[in-house]
């Protein structure tokens with residue numbers, strides 16, 4: 001039989017475990033649509049990437065070769081995610097950046113390929129964007145490997 005002290009300890013441990021649940025389990029995104037609504041809003045390839053964590057074929061997105069000054073936004077909810085200032089040519093065939101805009105993306109861990117990768121998704125709608133790796137250039141050393149089809153590009157000149 002548990003003493004009073006032991007049962008309190010058990011309760012406290014239980015509360016701690018709930019607080020440690022991974023982010024997506026508790027996430028409430030500002031932009032939330034049903035699967036049918038997303039299907040209607042997005043092109044089939046964008047739906048597959050943003051809502052089903054698909055990966056576009058490398059070198060398939062025109063945004064990979066986009067060299068103009070401008071803003072890359074989420075194709076799901078239009079939140080600005082990256083600018084051309086942190087874009088670099090990684091040679092992978094996917095648009096690559098060394099840093100996102102502030103408060104634009106959230107990270108998660110996935111094991112879809114049988115090993116751990118850090119998944120990058122839109123902070124506002126939860127849409128899957130790609131992954132981030134530790135082999136990027138200075139100053140961050142990060143390589144945000146994005147699916148071009150998950151983003152839109154708007155040319156813009158920065159002062």
Ligand SMILES: [Zn+2]
Pocket residue numbers: 074075076077078079122123124125126127
């Ligand atoms: Zn979004």
